Amino acid sequence: MAEKVLMKGNEALAEAAIAAGCRHFFGYPITPQTEVAAYMSKRMPKIGGTYLQAESEVAAINMVYGASSAGMRVMTSSSSPGISLKSEGISYLAGADLPALIINVQRGGPGLGGIQPSQSDYWQATRATGHGDFHILVFAPSTVQEMVDLVSEAFDLGDQYRMPAMILSDGMLGQMMEPVVLPEASDKPLPEKPWATNGTRGGRPHNIINSLYITPAELEQLVFERFKKYDEIKEKHQKAECYLTDDAEIVVVAYGASSRIARSAVNTAREQGIKAGLIRPITLWPFPDKAIKAAVPTAKQILCVEMSMGQMVDDVRLAVNGAKPVSFYGRTGGVIPTPAEVLDQIKKLGGVE
Amino acid sequence: MERLTIVTGHYGSGKTTFALNYACDLAAAGRPVTIVDLDIVNPYFRTADHRAMLEERGVTVVMPPYANTNLDLPGLSAQIYGAFEKEGDVIIDVGGDDAGATALGRFHRSIEQRGYDMLCVINARRNLTAEPEQAAALLAEIEQASRLKTTALVNNTHLKQLTTPETVLASLPFAAEVSRLTGLPVRYTTAPKALAAQLSGIENLYPVEPFVLTPWGT
Structure with missing residues (x-):
């Protein structure tokens, strides 16, 4: 087994995402989450990835939408008030069946609330990370090691079911130091995404990423199918x-x-x-x-x-x-x-x- | 001699643990001690958390006015200037990395005037500064941001509750290499008090109490 090192929860989330093959991070700083972004800003340029501090949380989540549409393994992170700002974008991701990892290092609310740790975004995460009939996968690590382990699972399940996944952390877990075994860079190739808008190369029909449906019946049918998928997830993936x-x-x-x-x-x-x-x-x-x-x-x-x-x-x-x-x-x-x-x-x- | 001791290093390397222990030990020796929490980076796990414990032991605590409140305001107290003129020993616990050390830069004239000892805490098990070259590079960044020069290293290698005597022993070559790269002496090698007896062979062993705990006590 690899040697243990000391890491802050927020750093571990970032390093685990890199190990899971994520090369695109779009975010905006907010306490007590900022170390995720700070770590990414140091590491991503060294490994040929993208770290981009957007002009706002809203911009960041829409950049995530774009990168995910193009088939990239992509993430953003924030803390409670910032997640509220991202909620429209998360709903669009869900409506367009796009996978993405969203990290919420929860702090006290409502409103600006405070910077100390909290778990008061449970309803938001599990009931309404945005408008509309949808769910996202939500994982709740309780140790820094588990943060590392759940990040790759969140990416993989999100890809498998084409839906956003969230790591619901909190300021305490994000800020504390614990010994961890760092994840080894995954050598398995990322899943094929034949639906992605990454160029037809003249060889296939155009893919369309969209969450707007003109006829109610068509939208209803799509939501029905999504909920069938949710039933399957409830059956297979409770932990x-x-x-x-x-x-x-x-x-x-x-x-x-x-x-x-x-x-x-x-x-x-x-x-x-x-x-x-x-x-x-x-x-x-x-x-x-x-x-x-x-x-x-x-x-x-x-x-x-x-x-x-x-x-x-x-x-x-x-x-x-x-x-x-x-x-x-x-x-x-x-x-x-x-x-x-x-x-x-x-x-x-x-x-x- | 009354000392001004500045504690710097990578965040999460154990600066606060060392600074708290150092302050308590000087106070226990009967010296007037002031500890300054100069961390404007870290929202939690900081010297200010330990105010009651420190004051009980006779240590004067100077901290940012909004530390441990819900305000994310990296303001510094005017009391810090007063601390440089205080009688007795003064310990400054600086925020992590070069970002944290930037706050120190604005005081560099007062600090130079008084004379100082700047310790850099290193930890062979701290991710991103676990290689001697990485630790030396960060030390240089901290010096640049603070406009001050490091005078010695503190090898505070530990793995929190998983620290064993081997963890400490295995870190000695790392500390020696950082010392060689930077030309600085290793002032202390720390070890949890419970393990100190097993490590008495280490030169300049500094037994520490693990004051920085989570709410569930580890």
């Missing part, structure tokens, strides 16, 4: 880590940075004799409802922990479907819950004071 859930009576559900805090609380609860476990969704869309449902039989209580006012808890409730009580604990606005606070919640639910 979650189940930690000590086999006999868990208190099942904590948390993703990203808050799952690190929840895991610490679960470990302490176990030491104190409480049968606690953790389900950590790795894909947020598709939401891993199978993993949640599998934990329901032993569970007495389910506790969702987020750095928000409670957004993923909606999906947890849908998965549990009333079978067991689901409660929520969260901090927001850039405040991070402590392992002690989560432990208190676990104890209360377990009837231990």
